[in-house]
Amino acid sequence: MLYLVGLGLADETDITVKGLEVVRRAERVYLEAYTSILLVDKAKLVSPQSLSGLDLALTVLTVSQESFYGREVIIADRELVESGSDDILQGAQEKDVAFLVVGDPFGATTHTDLVLRARELSIPVRSIANASILNAIGATGLQLYNFGQTVSMVFFTDTWRPSSFYDRIKENASIGLHTLVLVDIKVKEQSYEDMARGRKVYQPPRYMTVAQCASQMLEIEEERKEGVYASDSLAIGAARVGSTEQKLACGTLEELAQADLGPPLHSLVLLGKRAHDLERDYIRAFAINPDTFDASWKMYYNS
């Protein structure tokens, strides 16, 4: 059996009791180690220096995780998952293999591939669900029913400023829905130079902030000028959702572009115009500036 086990969002105790039982009795335990912050390079995470900027509560991984699980955990990087899936699945017709994923197992496409491959090999698959940012963002107080499609925001470069997120937000906005914007994480990235020279040297990890995300959104509105949102549109910046260090800040995009929400992971929700008063009552408590909040609310929302 292949078990896909969701780990939840914050620390090693966010695994479910059911998931922990699977991990403890599995023949081999893999940890998907490239789509989330919790899963940065093993050596980096256990080094105190690199943790200084991070929140310890966010670090599911490695030492604490292995001791909590009482199991050795094999780190599965992108290469192993995408090209070496048969190694992961080896013997899983008879024995149990656990594949751990931060959040919920079905948050990312890659795991769909792994299941498809398992099916080809006649390996039964079971998944153990857990919280993902796509539902945990409900902690903002915005109603999950009123979210449209989720979009992703990548780090812009001088030559690459993809704005397809803007078209997606435009679609959501046209029907009054909130948009969750997931922000970029760069883990184990190589510089062009190192890549060209075939050196397996990696850049330090980078995590986009709410401020960077809001700035890039405004930059694209400035460029496209389709009025999908404005500098005084309301959004909520959410940091470290699900951890004890969770922080929420509600403000205009302009305010959020200046806000400091601390260590990663960050996400942002742009409010849809159908936002209702119960949502307002909840989120106003996180307002960076209640006056600008009230002014924008009055101008754009629940009209």
Added chain:
Amino acid sequence: MLYLVGLGLADETDITVKGLEVVRRAERVYLEAYTSILLVDKAKLVSPQSLSGLDLALTVLTVSQESFYGREVIIADRELVESGSDDILQGAQEKDVAFLVVGDPFGATTHTDLVLRARELSIPVRSIANASILNAIGATGLQLYNFGQTVSMVFFTDTWRPSSFYDRIKENASIGLHTLVLVDIKVKEQSYEDMARGRKVYQPPRYMTVAQCASQMLEIEEERKEGVYASDSLAIGAARVGSTEQKLACGTLEELAQADLGPPLHSLVLLGKRAHDLERDYIRAFAINPDTFDASWKMYYNS
């Protein structure tokens, strides 16, 4: 501190390790007992007769739960949560109160009210996230990024056939997105007669099936004729998501209107036209009839 603790979807072992620690050390433990199947009437659930039709794996509640948690659990029905929230919150300024919710704490509006009331009473609040049907539906293989707003389907009566879900699906469909349809649960409902006579007698619980949901959808399309979907539009029926008895069936709405997916809870996802080939590869394995699946796919999707 008020702790809102998500229980996940299937059984008592879906609680997180962190959530279980909170439950075990809290002063009082409440269980929200009216928005989910797991939380039907305590006496009913422990009676073997009433379980015959249900799946034991789905019954988080009561006996097994109390013994698993090692704690007495106070059932919080709608009345207590909506009118007696101060009883729940009593003393939570100093002591810990755990409020357990099937799925994730922020799936339903009511819990937002409880948090707002706690704030008024200067009670700190923390939530322990877990899987909700809104993300666990990813187990269908459909990409969560491509879902629009979630809709609810109620049991139609002779005089009440609300079709606002149709307008919402139309909006999602207009931008090619999938729609998750959550189906009605009637727990602790009174008949008009009993209500009029002030008798606290409750009807047996009713859980809408995928077949009923698909039929009602077709009925409204027949009435409105706006072409939002057709009898050969593809959808996925999902039953008991997250449990070992999970069952998925993919077919046309017409096929699903005849399908029997067994005991509750059921949900349905109507495919959006932007569905892509990786999703097709995954869901085709659940097709009721691969030929009609292929025909509909070719006609409507990923075009």
